[in-house]
Amino acid sequence: xPAPLLVPSLLASDHADLAAGARLxxxxxxxxxxxxxxxxxxxxxxxxxxxxxxxxxxxxAAQFLDVHLMLDAxxxxxxxxxxxxxxxxxxxxxxxxxxxxxxxxxxxxxxQCGLALNPGTPAEAAEPFLAQVDLVLAMTVQPGFGGQSxxxxxxxxxxxxxxxxxxxxxxxxxxxxxxxxLVTGPECRAAGADTFVMGTAFFGAKDPAAVARATAAW
Ligand code: DX5
Ligand code: ZN
Numbered sequence: 001x002p003a004p005l006l007v008p009s010l011l012a013s014d015h016a017d018l019a020a021g022a023r024l025x026x027x028x029x030x031x032x033x034x035x036x037x038x039x040x041x042x043x044x045x046x047x048x049x050x051x052x053x054x055x056x057x058x059x060x061a062a063q064f065l066d067v068h069l070m071l072d073a074x075x076x077x078x079x080x081x082x083x084x085x086x087x088x089x090x091x092x093x094x095x096x097x098x099x100x101x102x103x104x105x106x107x108x109x110x111x112q113c114g115l116a117l118n119p120g121t122p123a124e125a126a127e128p129f130l131a132q133v134d135l136v137l138a139m140t141v142q143p144g145f146g147g148q149s150x151x152x153x154x155x156x157x158x159x160x161x162x163x164x165x166x167x168x169x170x171x172x173x174x175x176x177x178x179x180x181x182l183v184t185g186p187e188c189r190a191a192g193a194d195t196f197v198m199g200t201a202f203f204g205a206k207d208p209a210a211v212a213r214a215t216a217a218w
Contacts, residue, residue, distance in 0.1 A: 001162075001192065001194055002173060002194040002195075003194070003216075004189060004194055004195075004196060004215055004216065004218040005030075005031075005032060005173075005194060005195045005196065006030055006196050006198060006202070006211070006212055006215040006216075007030070007032040007033065007034045007066055007175070007195060007196060007197045007198065008021065008024070008025045008030060008033055008034065008197075008198060008199070008202045008203065008208075009033075009034040009036060009146065009177070009197050009198060009199035009202070009203075010022065010033055010034065010035055010036070010048075011034075011036045011047060011146045011199050012146045012147070012199030012200045012202065012203040012204060013203045018048075018052065018055075018056060019055075019056065019059045019060075021033070021203060022056055022059065022060060022063060023059075023060075024203075024208060025063075026060065026063060028208065028209055028212040029212070030212060031062075031063065031064050032063075032064040032065075032066050032087075032195075033056075033063060033064070033065060033066065034066045034068060034177070034197045034199075035048060035052070035053060035056070035065055035066065035067045035068065035086075036048070036068050036070065036143075037049070037067060037068065037069050037070060037071065037077075037081070038070045038071075038143075038144065039070065039071045039072060041071075041072040042070050042071050042072045042092065042094075042095055042143075043070045043143050043144035044144050045144045045145055050077070050080040050081050050083070050084040051084070053065060053067060053081055053084035053085055053086055054083075054084040054085055056085070057084060057085030064087045064088070065085060065086050065087045065088070066087065066088050066090070066114075066175075066197075067081050067086040067087075067088065067089050067090065068090045068114075068116065068137065068177065068197075069081070069089060069090060069091050069092070070092065070143050070144070071091075071092075071095065072095050073095065073097065074091040074092065074095060074097055074102060075091075075097045075098070075101070075102045075105065078091075078102060078105050078106055078109065079105075079109060081111075082106065082109035082110065082111050083109075086111050087111060087112060088111060088112035088113065088114055088134060088135060089106045089111050089112075089113060089114065090113070090114030090115065090116050090135060090137050090175075091103070091106075091113075091114070091115060091116065092115075092116045092117075092118065092143075093115060093116065093117055093118075093121055093125040093126060094118055094121060094125075099115065099129055100128075100129065100132065103115065103129060103132050103133060104132075112134035112135065113132070113133055113134055113135075114133055114134060114135035114136065114137055114173075114175070115129055115133050115135075115136055115137070116136075116137035116138075116139060116143075116177075117136070117137065117138055117139060117157070118139050118142065118143065119139055119140065119141065119142060119151045119153070119154050122157070123157045123160045123161050123164075126161070127164065130161075130164060130165070130168065130170055130172060131168070131170060133172050134172055134173065135172055135173040135174075135175050135195065136161055136172050136173070136174055136175065137175045137176075137177055138154055138157055138158050138161065138174070138175070138176055138177075138193070139154070139176075139177055139178050140154045140176050140177060140178040140179055140180065140184070140188070141177075141178030141179050142178075143177075143178070146199040146200050147199070147200045148178060148179055149179050150178065150179030150180065150181070150184040151178070151179065152184075152187070154176075155187060155188070155191045156191075158174065158176065158188060158191035158192055158193050159191045159192055161174055161192065162174055162191065162192020162193070163192070165192070173194055173195045174192055174193045174194055174195065175193065175194075175195035175196070175197060176188045176193045176195070176196055176197065177197035178197075180196050180197060180198050180201065181198065181200075181201035182201065182211065182214055182215075185198070185215060185218060186218050189218045196215060196218075198211070198215075
């Protein structure tokens with residue numbers, strides 16, 4: 001299992017100064033930041049677009065931009081986010097698109113690819129694609145908003161995905177997103193997760209450096 005990786009989610013940072021949030025992550029030795037893209041259809045909220053990703057990329061050529069597409073038609077926007085400088089693009093299993101083709105397109109455009117599951121979507125929805133992805137994202141809240149409560153009922157799905165990874169000798173990262181904090185993160189770690197998106201519990205913390213230190217020990 002890879003070492004634990006804390007991934008601050010810019011959704012919980014100051015949207016008028018996203019670069020400051022991204023810099024804070026970098027200054028604490030955290031190489032990834034998570035960028036939530038919402039379209040008001042797949043989820044009932046709006047956030048950022050390709051121009052936001054491009055602007056973050058201009059500020060830091062090296063930062064790993066983990067772009068989470070919560071879109072009804074992700075295949076239409078892959079190219080724009082890849083050109084904007086995304087490092088990894090995650091699409092959901094739930095909207096109607098040819099998942100294998102979308103993932104292949106992400107890779108052909110030079111990005112790593114990820115596949116996300118809503119809390120109510122079974123692990124089996126991702127199973128046919130596990131050998132094709134760099135990351136599987138198990139949502140631990142219903143996507144759309146930061147600051148929601150962690151869903152413990154997702155833990156068995158994380159264990160199942162981790163078991164498949166082990167048994168099949170696969171290498172994908174297992175990421176969790178939603179309600180992750182210093183209590184729920186270790187529960188995800190025990191279930192087999194290695195990549196921890198954290199919005200509120202990181203940017204809302206009095207001492208984000210202490211959060212980063214604590215996470216490194218999970
Ligand atoms: C929710 C987003 C998350 C969000 C998590 O739909 O996908 O990435 O930023 O925020 P917290 O950590 O506050 O639950
Ligand atoms: Zn997210």
